[in-house]
Amino acid sequence: MSRSVVITGLGAISAAGLNVADFWNSLKAGRSAIKPLSPAVENVKIRFAAQLSDYNPEKHFSAEELTLLDRYAQMAVIAAREAASDAGLEIKDNPLESAAVIVGSGCCAKHTDEDTCVQLYEKHRKRVHPLTIPKGMPSAAASMVSFHLGIKGPSFVLSSACSSGSHAIIQGMTMIQSGMVDMALVGASDAPFTFGLLKSWDALRVVSDDTCRPFCKDRSGLILGEGAGMLVIESREHAEKRGAKMYAELAGCGMTSDAGHITRPDIDGISGAMNQALKMAGIDVSELAYINAHGTGTELNDLTETRAIHQVFAGHAKNIAISSTKAIHGHALGASSALELVATTMAMANDIIPPTVNYTTPDEQCDLDYVPNTARQQRIDTALSNSFAFGGLNAVIALKKLTQ
């Protein structure tokens, strides 16, 4: 029997709120943070986005610190600080000092990369800033979280597109289960609003021209978002010993790869990951209460995810409350899965299911209970958080309410 792993701290920064309290209030109220892209970018078709509002990096970091912090690393550190504080941990002290840091990211330090390209290729500058490498290295967020919080355990960044956050959380979970560490700060961060990435998403033609409407007949695609979600996870024994408050048990995980189409999700890959997570968590398919869906608002995702849920849960599928919070916080790519686990944890802790907003018209092919538009008070003992990435990389996390 492997060690039980629990969630003891939460941190979030996103368009839906710059901290967990504001994020959760937006989710509960069903308040979408999708707005016109600001500033509008010339020669880019994308017109709507979920961007941080009223974010001032200087409120969080000194000018000297900012020379080393790409936007994605800033958000990772801010969310990590909040999670550590929420878990009652002292910065640069044990047990945080010996924890692991695993940060997922789909895009990593693209702001720094593209700024450097502009300096070199457009402005024909002869030299770049001397800190371009440490600021722009893909692993920068893990280094910066380790650096700012005084964490000296194993630290690294991993990348699996839109599943990055879930893979990072699962990595930390298995390190705790193995006994390698007692505690880990895990999650993901992504800052995709750069000219090059906007043009690239334009070219893929999956971004909606107005808003994100998951599982809805008049869906028109995804809406990009930015942000970071970080969680403190630790062995239950360790959390109990230090008297930490515990939100939920990180009870199971499932990971599969489609080995198929580069962008089209696969029912068997998705259902395989859900089945693995349920099995590991010891959750019978007839008792699952809630799924925080991947729910991007693209036809391919929403139909495939719905069919996979039918395949796994059969007769129980229609009893499960399912919501996609992406219509509220946008699709923050790798960070989405971490933000969504924060959302799922808060949902379980508060017994409130955040809604799928912007839902207007039922789709006969998406025939499940998507908790449309209004949050629902409902006891949640068991939940899944689904994440499916381009490239066919699927990761599902199972949570269980803690029993005393």
Added chain:
Amino acid sequence: MSFDTVVEIIVDTVHCQPEHVKPEAELSALGIGSLEAITVIFELEEAFDIEIPNEVIPSILTVNDIMVRLEEARQ
């Protein structure tokens, strides 16, 4: 002229036989899925310096549909 270019782009994208690319041919039968379709459209936009809007893409099901949208965009 335009049709020849469309055939060339489709053949280069999905490596099908040129003789199969007839106006009435369905794109799915030529091996053109959603990703290949946006690649073909991208190549057409580049070749003819035109813009084909996202909202018309779901209605492009045959080679002739491509020709129609191409002509619309060129006007």
